[in-house]
Amino acid sequence: MRGTAKGSNAMKFRHIEVTRMTPTIGALISGVDLNAVKNPAVYDEIRNALWDNKVIFFRKQPLTPQAHLALGRAFGEMERHEFFPHVDGHPEIQTIANTGKKSPDTDRWHADCTFREKPNAVSILRAVEIPPEGGDTLWACMNTAYEALDEPMKKMLLELDAEHDISYAFRRMGYTGEARQLDATNPPYIHPVVINHPVTGKLCLFVNSIWTKRFTNLIDRYGESLLKLLNEWVMKPDFQVRFRWEQDSIAIWDNMATQHYAVFDYAGHNRRMHRVTCEPTKVRLNARPEASRPAPIAHFGEASMMTAMRPTLQEPMQGNGARPQPQPGMGMLDDSRMQRLSDTERRAVKAVFEAISSLDLADIARRSATV
Known part of the structure; x- marks a missing residue:
């Protein structure tokens, strides 16, 4: 995974302008045309801005498919997704669309694809068609969420593992047929509840309300209550930034350090986005390097x-x-x-x-x- 580690707060950017949106998470990037990047140092600075701010935003960037893919490749290997359709001729560019008739099932806090052995580290989302009002997205910093817990709680969580299961999530959403198809190709995976970020090394919470099924080393009646507590904890506004989309806005987020929530308040209107996901990354807690493993x-x-x-x-x-x-x-x-x-x-x-x-x-x- 590309990038520098700690100490980027003091970094001086030469090719981009970085404006923080909150003290904890989020920054607006300007001074660059993403369709005309010639110098690799531009991508270096964008990566460092991401590791520092967890999610970064651009305005007025009508990305071509080629520029979108080039931006993704600057972070690592490109992916193809399990269930989203793709842009014609570009299987790595996913189309995420909603007609406004029903909830998109992403209006809850989650990180992407934590049911995998190697979830994607970075996602890059471009607004193609937005409703006249609403449709914002929120992100929350999982390092800050972890550090804000009391010391006894932090110590306990470092010893816990959780099972992440795509078919379990799909059944809860009512997609039973799709869940049956996913059982064989996407078996559940166990990850530590707290992980070290692969670039910064910072400790981050790694459970979420969509894909996390249960704790594997707590009995159910305790585990269910603790999982509910943690899922409510990450909702604190102290950890969050909210972004209002405009046409051709871009969001790049660190999927290992954040969760996000797509607000569904645009009933009756279309919302269509193009997304790439990149850099499948092994989940790891340095103190227990064998904690990530297939579920029994x-x-x-x-x-x-x-x-x-x-x-x-x-x-x-x-x-x-x-x-x-x-x-x-x-x-x-x-x-x-x-x-x-x-x-x-x-x-x-x-x-x-x-x-x-x-x-x-x-x-x-x-x-x-x-x-």
Whole structure:
């Protein structure tokens, strides 16, 4: 991940002008045309301004797709997203649009893609079509949120881990079909509750109200209360900056150091943005470097097993109430789907279906038809 570490408060910028918006988070950048950057030092200064201010903003920047991508590449490897559509001919540029008919499901505090082993470190959002009023976005600094906690709380959080799960979040939003499709390709991941920022090294809270499912080393009745407390804590205005969008405004935010909230107060109007995300980054707490890890199979194995079954098992029942009988044993499994599972999952799936192969399925179907 590119950039300098600590000490950027004293930095003198030669190629851009930086105006702080709050003492804690946010700065407005001017004095640069992002469509005409020729000197790599410009991108160096933009990166340093970001690490210092956590989120930075530009006005009147009608970025071409090429300039948008060049700005993203200045921070690292470009990504393609799981569920957002993209701009024609540019798969790395996501289209995030809302017609104003319903909430976009981002009107809650969150960081992007924390369910991944390596969430993106930086997001760059450009306003393409904005409502006549409303549609602001807020960001909150997770380093300040952590440092403002009492010492006993900070010490406890340094020992905790949490599970982040995309399919769990989608089910809560009501997208059950999409959740089933995501189970096999995006299994839950465990991250430390507090992380070291990959550039500055500062400690930041790393739980959020969308993707964080539970604490893995607290019993549920304690963990649920603590997660609710932390999700409410980051809402304090002391940690926040609010940005009012204009046409061709740009926001670049540090996804490892912030959470954001898209305000839905523009019902009946369109809001369309273009976004790139970049630099997949390993989540790390230096004091416990092995804390980030895949979630145990017990929490997602059932869904993974079901996706490994051949599609013929999902066919409608025959007239006598029985399903078409597959080949016994491992013939019930789809080899191509099995290859997408981990070694541990494959062993578990095979053990289950080897046990099933010893059953007389036809006899079970006859018995169930007479009940």
